[in-house]
Amino acid sequence: MLSPVTDTDGAPFWQYARQGQLRVQTCADCDETRFPPRPCCPHCQSFASEWRQVSGRGRVWSYVFPHPPLLPDYAAVAPYNVIVVELVDAPRIRLVGNLVSEAGAALNSLSPSRIRIEARVQVVFDADGLPQWVLERP
Amino acid sequence: MAGQRMAGLKDATAIVGIGQTSFAKQLPEDERTLACRAVLAALDDAGIAPGEVDALASYTMEETDEVELAKAVGFGDLTFFSKIGYGGGGSCATVAHLATAIAAGQATVGVAWRSRKRGSGARPWTNTTRQLPTPAQWTRPFGLLRPADEIAMLTRRYMYEYGATRDHLFNVALACRNRANQNPAAIMYDRPLTREMYMTSRWISEPLCLFDNCLETDGALACVVVSRERARDCRRTPVYVHSAAQGLPAQHHGMVNYWNDDPLTGPAWTAARHLWKHADFTPQDVDVAQIYDAFTALVPLSLEGYGFCGRGEGGAFTEGGALEIGGQLPLNTSGGGLSEAYVHGFNLINEGVRQLRGTSTAQVPDAATCLVTAGEGVPTSALLLRS
Ligand SMILES: [Zn+2]
Numbered sequence: 001m002l003s004p005v006t007d008t009d010g011a012p013f014w015q016y017a018r019q020g021q022l023r024v025q026t027c028a029d030c031d032e033t034r035f036p037p038r039p040c041c042p043h044c045q046s047f048a049s050e051w052r053q054v055s056g057r058g059r060v061w062s063y064v065f066p067h068p069p070l071l072p073d074y075a076a077v078a079p080y081n082v083i084v085v086e087l088v089d090a091p092r093i094r095l096v097g098n099l100v101s102e103a104g105a106a107l108n109s110l111s112p113s114r115i116r117i118e119a120r121v122q123v124v125f126d127a128d129g130l131p132q133w134v135l136e137r138p
Numbered sequence: 139m140a141g142q143r144m145a146g147l148k149d150a151t152a153i154v155g156i157g158q159t160s161f162a163k164q165l166p167e168d169e170r171t172l173a174c175r176a177v178l179a180a181l182d183d184a185g186i187a188p189g190e191v192d193a194l195a196s197y198t199m200e201e202t203d204e205v206e207l208a209k210a211v212g213f214g215d216l217t218f219f220s221k222i223g224y225g226g227g228g229s230c231a232t233v234a235h236l237a238t239a240i241a242a243g244q245a246t247v248g249v250a251w252r253s254r255k256r257g258s259g260a261r262p263w264t265n266t267t268r269q270l271p272t273p274a275q276w277t278r279p280f281g282l283l284r285p286a287d288e289i290a291m292l293t294r295r296y297m298y299e300y301g302a303t304r305d306h307l308f309n310v311a312l313a314c315r316n317r318a319n320q321n322p323a324a325i326m327y328d329r330p331l332t333r334e335m336y337m338t339s340r341w342i343s344e345p346l347c348l349f350d351n352c353l354e355t356d357g358a359l360a361c362v363v364v365s366r367e368r369a370r371d372c373r374r375t376p377v378y379v380h381s382a383a384q385g386l387p388a389q390h391h392g393m394v395n396y397w398n399d400d401p402l403t404g405p406a407w408t409a410a411r412h413l414w415k416h417a418d419f420t421p422q423d424v425d426v427a428q429i430y431d432a433f434t435a436l437v438p439l440s441l442e443g444y445g446f447c448g449r450g451e452g453g454a455f456t457e458g459g460a461l462e463i464g465g466q467l468p469l470n471t472s473g474g475g476l477s478e479a480y481v482h483g484f485n486l487i488n489e490g491v492r493q494l495r496g497t498s499t500a501q502v503p504d505a506a507t508c509l510v511t512a513g514e515g516v517p518t519s520a521l522l523l524r525s
Contacts, residue, residue: 003279005274010276014275036276036391036397061396062396063294066283066284069261071264096277096282096394130279
């Protein structure tokens with residue numbers, strides 16, 4: 001499986017994720033959240049930002065089921081789901097992830113029939129600190 | 139100059155030559171050789187000697203660079219050369235940059251080209267060592283690996299919000315295939331498509347199936363741009379660049395446009411606003427269109443963006459044979475990227491020229507205006523051509 005190839009702006013997201021925290025870059029001056037992380041705020045041009053913890057609750061905005069040809073590690077578990085989650089705390093922040101049966105479970109661990117747009121989900125983290133999502137009402 | 143209006147681009151330049159190699163899953167010659175052949179064919183079509191060329195434009199993804207091309211085919215001194223990013227989003231911008239340079243007096247004879255062995259070469263997404271950290275870190279670890287996955291995500295949301303169906307996507311695939319079946323140069327010339335084949339084909343990334351995805355092609359194409367004055371002396375009927383635009387919307391994210399207020403209004407909307415502002419006609423006056431079709435779902439999005447229908451109506455627009463010859467908007471009349479060849483959209487430019495010359499294998503009667511678009515879902519570009 002591919003690990004995140006981080007950059008300067010994105011590194012804090014992954015550091016917090018390894019501590020089991022979902023945090024979103026937020027402008028320290030005008031309070032607007034932004035994603036993906038970037039050096040300055042597109043609303044007020046401030047370079048001051050902080051990483052605000054969010055509840056980790058979200059709703060499925062869209063999803064796909066990739067089938068081969070895929071990179072070998074992914075082909076081995078295909079078809080699996082990839083979802084985009086809209087955060088309840090910050091509705092314009094949408095994160096790509098996987099909906100799984102429990103923390104640490106495989107990308108194909110949840111039955112495809114359980115996945116629908118608007119489904120309520122909650123963030124969990126796998127052993128490497130990669131965010132994953134589980135259904136709020138399993 | 140007080141009181142005088144800036145001349146601008148409108149009809150100031152024309153495409154006077156087109157050229158291309160054959161298309162195939164695998165061609166024996168390398169990309170540089172194919173580029174030389176396509177460029178020389180386009181210059182021959184125009185009746186212009188290679189030594190007169192002083193401007194070039196291509197894609198940043200083009201691997202045949204200006205220096206290699208110029209010394210191989212015998213160009214003269216070049217005073218303008220430009221490369222445009224974002225893969226298929228740059229196709230129409232190659233012509234737009236040449237038109238701008240020529241209208242501004244920076245050059246006189248421009249050549250745009252694209253040569254690509256995508257059929258026999260590697261799929262770009264299989265490269266795991268040269269991934270840009272933004273935005274790949276936010277998508278690839280989760281298995282959103284390929285362009286098909288990224289666009290499938292937008293497609294699912296589009297279908298959910300607007301009630302578009304797989305039948306709408308099939309209408310796009312079918313129109314392209316039907317035109318390819320009329321075009322002996324098309325890879326899918328002798329391979330008809332049926333609804334049953336479409337509905338039972340394998341998934342690539344649900345909700346996109348095999349026939350929602352473009353071909354993987356080896357081939358090269360080129361065209362020649364000159365001033366309208368020079369165009370009158372050329373071998374072929376000039377096809378005028380009436381209006382041209384690029385489009386990179388505020389807060390856009392290429393391919394993975396999930397991170398702004400309105401992901402379903404993409405670069406097409408931005409390019410379209412500029413394109414129509416500088417045109418003497420409207421979407422209703424477009425006789426034929428060549429809409430970028432790396433994936434079927436890009437077509438309804440583009441139909442909305444370029445103003446052929448309202449927001450959310452792109453799926454319904456495809457009903458009733460609207461995209462076929464004789465329909466409301468015949469499109470991709472050589473077969474497009476789905477069924478003629480996928481060469482980052484350059485075949486759409488050449489087909490637009492053939493339609494306005496009256497030489498298409500699926501000719502729209504009396505076609506006088508043609509919209510050509512570049513990749514939607516990435517920073518894009520578009521051309522309005524007229525005869
Ligand atoms: Zn701010």
